[in-house]
Amino acid sequence: MRKLILWNVITLDGFFEGEKNWDLSFHGLIWGKELEEFSLTQLRSADMLVFGATTYIGMADYWTKATDEEGEVAKFMNELPKLVCSKTLQTASWKNSTITKDAVREVTKLKQEGNGNLFVFGSGILSSSLMKANLFDEYRICIAPIFLGKGTKLFKEGIPNQTLKCIETKPLSTGGVVLRYLPHINS
Template sequence: MAEITLTTFLTLDGVMQAPGGPSEDPSDGFDLGGWLVPYADDETGRYVAEWFSAADGFLLGRRTYEIFASYWPLQTDENNPVASGLNRLPKYVASTTLDKAEWNNSTLIAGDVPEAVAELRKKPGREIQIHGSGRLAQSLMAHDLIDEYRLWIYPVVLGKGRRLFADGAVPAAMKLVDHKLTSTGVAVHVYRPAGRPTFGSF
């Protein structure tokens, strides 16, 4: 069975909105986009390349799909593991507003997204990767459909913006299975779901 993995960039206060640039996602008046750029280094590229090389496909929300589709088809270096993977492999796009997805090997999921993803998960393979795609990730988290979380925690606090683990998220315990630290102080934590939280008292 394929696994659904989520890779996303987060601030210390959990914001995931517009990490790559001011124009990436200014919805709800968000004006602090581009917050990860000062922390980019060679290790970031290496870790990203390692994970992309394990993908058999990608699962994207509409906004992330549109951002990716405007850039990656123009990157034609076959030795670039991100570009070659994204341009070649299947892409499943969860959207109720797109009429078509023209990027090579893209398929729209317009109906019941958790049900469609549950079916994808039953297929043989390695990973179907989610990158960013916060609303999509939240809907799948609510149905226990994410097998691994790869959370890049950046040493910055924004005080506003869309968060991955927003109010109302389903309570969940996680098991830390790997961690890395980049030269610029980005902590990369890899978690797998470990059921529901347990509680006690001191």
């Protein structure tokens, strides 16, 4: 059975982007060799990447224009199969992309069909929907050491109450911390 894993970089005050779409400038604070290796380890274990429409459009724009500096990460991002969860997108032109209008149903089905990992990057609205359906098997968060003050929060009001079990904390030399949690569904 595949595992569904949320991966995001957030600020210490909980934002996964700044005031404008794709304001990810704080990612530069924590990016380095350690996080690159962690990212590659994740991508090597991935069967598929899962995105909401806004994140898909931004990722496709960025990774299809990636330079040699992004190297192996860019190769994985462009080659891996991608599922776009959107009720409005009609086309998905990024290589190996499929659109679904029913994210919960499709992700539930995909989890039953293999042994690799499905990763959700970014995609705050989609993540909330998948959290409400209790579909995540793991949460991986990198905390950037900054208070942004304004922006888009990753975790919105209305997500289910869950107790989490911390299975790893990995401090980075850049000042960031990677946290890995398993969910426990509260009764």
